[in-house]
Each structure stands twice: as C-alpha cells, then as structure tokens.
Amino acid sequence: MNQPSDKLMSLKDAIERFVADRAHISIGGFTINRNPMAAVYEIIRQKKRNLHLYAHSNGQAVDELVGGGCVSRLEIAYAGSGRFAPTCIRFRKAVEQGRLQVEDYSNYQMTLRFMAGAMGVPFLPCRSGLATDIANTWGFPASLRQSDPKLPDHKLVVTENPFGTWCDTTKVVLVPAIVPDVTILHVQEADSHGLVRIEGLTFADIEQAKAARRLIVTCEKLVETGRLKQRPDANQLPPFCVDAVVHVPWGAYPTACYRHYDYDPVFLNRYKQEAAGDESYRQYLEDWIFSHKDHKAMMDSIDKDRLASITADGRTGYASGLERR
C-alpha cells in the first residue's frame, strides 16, 4: 500500500521491485481472459525462480509461468485454457514429472481465501468440499506448512457449526486466508494514482488485489483521474490499494481483454503444439519471450492483420465472427 501519489512505472521496474525470487504471488484473470500476460512474460524474462503461485481458475498465465521455470509451488483450483487446453500443458508435465508441488482447492474455496485476505480475517467458512479429497488429502507436506511462516498450519479445517443447526448447516469447511506478497492484475483502465476500472466480469480480481501486500496493475488504457471519477460506480479499486501502475496496451494478449480484444485462437492453437514437446517449448520461450526486450516488441512482431482480426467490436466487446477453430 502506497500513498496516492504518482505510481506510474515501467513493467521492468515494477517486476524488479515487487517480485522477488520465492515471492508468493497471485495473478488475476480467468483461463483465457484478462490474464496479466505482459507481466508474466516479464517475470519469465527476468528469470524469477521458486515463486509460490496462487490462482483460482487460470490457464495461459499459469502454464507459461510454470513452463518458464519460475514456479515451484502452486495453490490452485483449475489449470486449463478452455477448449485450447482442457488441462494446462506445461503444468501437467511439471506435475507428472514431480517438478511442481500443488495444493488443490475448489474455485469457491480459492475465492474465499482471497476474500478472507482482503477482509483481514484468518479464514472464511463454506460448505464446499465436505467428504472430498480436497478436504482430506493435502498436497503440501505438513512439515512444509509448519516450517514456512508464509503458510497456514492447515490446508483447511472442517468443524461443527458453532450455532447448532442454524441455516440447516451442521458442518463447515474453514479455508485459510491468502495474503500474497504481490498480486498482479491486467485491467481495462487506470489512472496514474492507481484508480482502477475493470469492465465485464471481475472474476476474483478485486479480492486478489485487496488481499495482497503489494499490487501491480497493468492497464490497457491510462486515463485521466478526472474521467474515471465521473463514473465512480464503474470503478473497483481506489488508489490506496495500488503500488504500481503500468501502461501496457495488449497487456493480456494472447488472452482476451473485454471491449479491447479477443483471445487469439491462432496463438493459442500454436502454443498447444509448441508446449507439447520440451524442445519445441524451449524454442517457443526463446522466440517469443527472450528474444523480445519487452511487450511492445513482442506485439510489434505479430502480424497487424491478425491483431486487427481479434480487435473487439464496439457492439459486443469481443471479435464477432472470429474464426476460432
């Protein structure tokens, strides 16, 4: 949390400053929508290592961070990119090869965990997962939980309802709060002080943002404070939540950014093939990420017609009629 002064910085600076090796980070978006991809690519480019990653349902960002070798522990509900990768490809390989420690929760549980962090309470209750392996089987060894002060001692706690059978409920699952060192979001609009506007579904971005010790916001458009304050009902995060504002057009590419651009089916289909083999993936990392110095250079390397084809139309907010096979 910072003062409401000017927080504009480059993405390189923001990642250098707020994302350390071994940091606990959380990323916004959902499967193929509004993933903070520019930030993800910069993290890979800066070769951050042993990150502890939190997400609910995330696809492209999780897979690239895992594939880029940045992540050693992952707490997640769902790793997939819709029809393009029902299970994230590099994630799957890493788990099957024992290179990634995973703790599984459900989507609502992860959402509640971020919400607990945002609310400043150690846990929130739900009825999800009773009698399942999500409740009964722990991914992280108990020894890890006990030795790491950044992890709660329990994956979750199943307990009796202290109010008897109030609300026809006998048992509840208490899920522990997440307090990430840093959360990274990509949003449609922000101003230099950190006032944030997200359009369309907010997923769990707001909860993830408020739960974190630090918040990096990359934005599609950098706008005047005055303009956002004319319609405060449409804004979600006040400046005092935000530490860094980075202006990154196409910052969610190849995932979608509602009202700006669609996901890129050409990229995602090709990624699926390239991620399938270790050698082709190494080549992908080199060609797409390491050989470009920043997101602008990455985007400049893409055919303009392709970007035009995924540009959102004003009526629907996505690219109507886009060929998506």
Added chain:
Amino acid sequence: MNQPSDKLMSLKDAIERFVADRAHISIGGFTINRNPMAAVYEIIRQKKRNLHLYAHSNGQAVDELVGGGCVSRLEIAYAGSGRFAPTCIRFRKAVEQGRLQVEDYSNYQMTLRFMAGAMGVPFLPCRSGLATDIANTWGFPASLRQSDPKLPDHKLVVTENPFGTWCDTTKVVLVPAIVPDVTILHVQEADSHGLVRIEGLTFADIEQAKAARRLIVTCEKLVETGRLKQRPDANQLPPFCVDAVVHVPWGAYPTACYRHYDYDPVFLNRYKQEAAGDESYRQYLEDWIFSHKDHKAMMDSIDKDRLASITADGRTGYASGLERR
C-alpha cells in the same frame, strides 16, 4: 425466489402478499438515503404488527415503522437520521418506555450477518467487538432465542482462531447469518422481470436482498429489460432474486434517491418536531399516512415547488445549493 416471469404488482398487493404480522423483515438504504419509504408507509397503513426488523444503519424507515406500532423486535447497529435526528426519535421513546426489544450489533457485524445469509453459510468471522458490550451483553433473553426457531441460539460466538495465529489473529467474533422472511429495497431502476440497477452507493442492499427468502423491489423507474442488459456491469440483482417489482416514483421520499432527488430537509425538520410528542405524532400519522390511500396520493399532497427544489441536478446527482438548515 420466483421464475423470471413478470413480477409487476401494486405496492398494496406486494405488502399484503409478502409481509405478514410477525414476519422477519429487512429494509435497505442508510439513514436518510434510499430508504424504501413508500413500502414503509404501506406497511403502516396496513397496520402490520409485531414485525421483527433487521437493519444496519437506518433512520427514517426504522423510526416510522417503530412509530407506526409495527415493530416489536429490532436488530440494528444504528438508528439515526444524520443531523436531522442523531438518534431516531420514536425509536428512542419506544426503547426507553420498554415497548421495543433491541439487539445491538455494529454496522460491519450486521453487514456480515446479511452477507452470511446471502452466501448460505451460518456465520461469518470478524474482529469487531472483542471485549465490548456488543459481544458481552445480549439484548434478547436467552429464553427467547431458544424458543424461537427463527433466531440463532447465540447473539454471537467469540472463539480462538482455528489456524493458530494465522493473519496475526488470535480471536474472532462469529456473527450468525440473517435470513429475513422478506427484504424490501428501493432502487433507481428495475424491469418487470426483476433485473435491478442501483446507482451510487449500494450500502448493504445487495447482501440484504440475497439473504432474504422473498424480495420486494420498489423502483423509481421501470425500464425495458433490453435497456438494462446493454450495461450489465451496472446491474446488481438478477431476476431470480426478485419476487415483486413495484413501480413507485418518489418511493424513497422523504429520504434521498441518488440521481433522482435529495432528502427533503423541510419534511425531516418538521418530522423531528412532530415525532417529539405523542399527540403530535398521532396527528402526523393520521395526516401524512392514514389519510392518503397510497404513495401517489401522499406525493400529490406536497407542494410542487418543494419537490422541484429537491430534484437532483444531472451534474451532481443531488439538489445542489438546496437550503438544508
């Protein structure tokens, strides 16, 4: 909860159908803003009795329901109307005369209680109220709690953090969910299916709405479904939450309705005087509520210039420069 068919009805019908004597009801708004006053007046007019009322910070609606003799039990955080009545007047009299049972919570606790109801969990945790009389002193006798299945057995439960000291928290206050029989809101816009748009602050209206078994929405403007769906980010409640939609222009008067009208300082100042004496209050009830058959008749009785003076200007959403002494 109803099917998403047409839910339009008259206020008289909605109150007759959904508000029974002894019902547990919750009302939206906050002190002098967006109180569902038309519905409150109709409840008084229909002489509903022994209502169990839930509110967080409410002013005019609570005071009139109490003054109208409709309420026997009240769970609340704050009963006041800002500068017009730092403590609600008829409420204060009723409590001091032992005619109203009150259970005190804090605003956040009441908010969390509605949120728990909305989420379908029996309680939510917070750190508010530890070591206070809000935690230690109960308003409702334990016998009442045990005999009434509509009340939880405990006002609240203070407990150890089951996750040790996770989030630097040792103790939490668990507050029980509220599931009102009916919640009543006044909103800016709705359609006949029950799609709802609130402008400006939503207070705890959304939580109160989702917590309830039944929901009555009175709206300033009744609009086409198509129009609201053009800007879904601005809508809050889907049709499947709503049971009755009632079109009532000036439905929050004499409290404010952002972007439509301000509170009426003339009314509120006069109310303060009239509410001060039992006889003058009886006269007020007769003249203002019982002698008018509905809200339209009430509003027709008010000087047009006065209504013009509190009409919101398009720039600010309130009546700029209004004489408010």
Added chain:
Amino acid sequence: MPDYTLKEMMAIAAAREIKDGDIVFCGTGISMLAAMAAKHISAPDSTIFFETGAIDSLLEEVPLAVADPRVMYYTAVNGSLADAFAFMQNRRTGAHVVGIMGAAQIDPYGNLNSTVIGDYHHPRVRFSGSGGACDVASFVDRTIIFMQQQKRKFVPRLDYLTSPGWLGGDDSRTAAGLAAGGPAAVITNMAVFRFDDKTRRMYLDAVYPGIDPRQVLDQMGFEVDTDRAQTFQPPTKRELEILRTECDPQRLILG
C-alpha cells in the same frame, strides 16, 4: 428418424433435464450447448449462468471457456466468482440451480474425479482440477454429469474424489453436511444413468437406439442394475434444428 451425431444426442439428452425456471450452471463445451438448447426449446425462462459471474448471457456466439468474453455480452448481471458460487451455496437460489459437469472418473454413486489418475502425490495423469465442480456438486440439489462410456472412466473406486456425489449411498451425503440433492443423471455416448431413490446407486435408465445394455456394461468397471433400462427417445427434428442453427451454427462444439 433424423440423422444425428452422438454429441447432438448427448446435448439434447441433457437439455431435456432442464426445467423451465431452472438456473443452469454451465461448464464449457457440450454442457453449455445443452443449456443453450434447453433455453431455446423447452425452458425459455431458465437462466444460463457461469461460475465466472455472468448471469443470463445472450450467447450470440458459442463461448470456448466460461471466461470467454462472449459470456459477458448482454447479460443480466456481470458479477464475480464470489457472487456466482454464493448463489449456489445459498439454499434458496441453490435449490433452483441445476449443475452440468463432466469428469475423468465416476464411481457407482456419482462421485467424480477431475484431478489425477494414480497417486495424488505422484500422479500418472494430472488433470485441470476441480475448478467450480466440487463447489456446485457440494451446493446444489441437482447435477447432470456428462461422461464418455469407457471402462477406465466408470470405476468402482476413484483415484481422487474431487466432487461429491451420493458419497457412499443411502443418506451418507446429507450426513456429511452436503446439500440434500445430488447427481440426477449421467449422460454418456451410449446411455443415460440415474440413481436409485433409496440406495443412491447408479442404474441404467435408458440406452440409445441400437445399443444393447450389455454393450454399456462392457464399458464399465462396475455392475449396475439394467432392469429399468428403456430405449432413449432420440432427438426430434425440431430439437436438432434448434441445436444446429441457433446454438452452434459454426459447429465449434458439435464438431
């Protein structure tokens, strides 16, 4: 009898389970098509809703993920995950929700695995994980499950229980503290299964035209009662037309 693909049959079978007024929790793919078809065919007042928070989306084009921007256009409300799951956990709204889901493994009581094959700590195959599946399965009173009819998918014991069905049968589900209802139907590429009202064990309810119950059993790792099996009523011309022209004209999901 019109020609149809198995995918079309499955979509229509699920669509028929949706009643007017239902709130339909959709996943991606065929479950979304089923919900769209139901809304166009027999349940116009049903509400399609996604765990991402989109409620009553128009779905002018088929979304390829529940976070596809196509779910955000012309909706009643664009909310959040927190909102969406709360609607299901809330007993009043949850009672109207029908959840449509799939999985990698199913057991005789409709419990589902969408997490791993093999040992959790050293999995042979890792899948996406629960997503919202465990949540919807825990909260709502009626779920419909899509499965491929394969022996390795219909298993006597799951490798990992991701989403609770009827647990061990009888009243074990409510005893565990879960919603009273549970799995209502399993729709595969060969048949439709339901669960006994008392024991809660799966039984064969209907086989698709031309399929013998024995063929279905051959593709299962456990026995089920086939005595109640009837022949499934194939998609009507109207159902197919709506599915093809209104729901997936690009055949992105129907293939």
Added chain:
Amino acid sequence: MPDYTLKEMMAIAAAREIKDGDIVFCGTGISMLAAMAAKHISAPDSTIFFETGAIDSLLEEVPLAVADPRVMYYTAVNGSLADAFAFMQNRRTGAHVVGIMGAAQIDPYGNLNSTVIGDYHHPRVRFSGSGGACDVASFVDRTIIFMQQQKRKFVPRLDYLTSPGWLGGDDSRTAAGLAAGGPAAVITNMAVFRFDDKTRRMYLDAVYPGIDPRQVLDQMGFEVDTDRAQTFQPPTKRELEILRTECDPQRLILG
C-alpha cells in the same frame, strides 16, 4: 490572534492529527469538517472515506449524514459497507486509517459508549448505537475522539462499552485480540487529551488558550495527569479561512 469559535478550534485540532497519506474514516458533523480541512490544509494526499462505501469524495457541499448523496459525487469508488469495513479490518490498509468518532461517554482508557445511559435493558437514555464506531475502534491503529467536556460524559466506568479503546490499559487491548493501535487523542471544547504510551491512561495534553487545567478537571468524572499540559496552538488565519470558505461556507456544521 484571529477570532474563532470552539467548533472551529475543535475541527482544526482534529485536522492537525491527520497526516498526508492517511485514509480518514469520517462520521457526520465536525469529524467530516476536520477531514475536509486537513485535505485542504496539510494532507492533500489523504483520502476521505465513509463507512457507507464512498472513497475520496469531492464533497463540493457538506454532507449531513454519511449516506448523504453528496458523498457519492465524484468519488474514486462508490462501494458498499462490506467494502468499507474490510478496508479497515485489513491490516495493510487498516494501518493507514485514522478514525474520527464521537460518543456519549468516555472512560479513562478511551473506551466509548454510544448506546445507552443507565441499564442496557431499561435505559434512561437510548442513543443511536454503534453504527460503524465499534468496528473502526476495533480495527484501526489510530482514532481521534470528539467529546463535549462534561462531567457526565467523562466517566470512570461506562454504562455500556460500545467501542473499544485501550480497554483496561497496558497491553489489555492487544491481549483481547484487537488492533495494536487505539485512541490517539480526545478533542473537547476545552482541551486535548492523549494516552500514556505505557499505561494507556488518558492525560491532559493541551488546554485551549484562556482555559486552566483545573477548569477542565472540574468537567470530568475522573482524575487525569495534568503535568504534561501545554497551551494549545490556536487556529491560524489560514486554517480558519480554509475551514470557513472551502469546507463549510454555508456554516451547516460550524453553526
């Protein structure tokens, strides 16, 4: 020395407690004026915020309640009660919040009563109740309290503890599980009090010009240390001008 009213003095005294970068939780009346004055005078990067969910309101006109539509105009975010209180309970944002509040009674440790005078079940006087006062007092690390200097308001023992201050002093507040910080200053129409760093008991920090510490003690129901009392620096011309012309030109609160 310019002329000023006691209300003006109190507003400026509170405004001086607000540091640049603070998030200021405001009630109605004079506390709102203090926050507005601070923002105009010395803390331009402070954020005025209301429990109703309005953050960084422009306040072109003085609101008469925290739900006044005037708090909704030209804000950064129009949220909800749930949002507002979570910002305070959240330890990272909460650490920057300074809460300004009032009460009917205060005790030597800054605990407050805004609920009843007399027995809770048969009160002699009933007040509005906590509102958000108990919440802000529980959550945030610094609160400023406005009081009228009257013997019946400064009491050795509250009739009802609505909002926790330093509880019984020493480390009793943290031992109870509350936020580490607590009441920082009590501002009355005669004086400013603070709390001892160790014992957490109230002491007289400053008296307004022309007031003798003894006069203050006469208006209190308990003894406080007066040894540290200085004379309060009265409002400057600039402070008064801003307060009068920028904050409350209609004198709705200043009277």
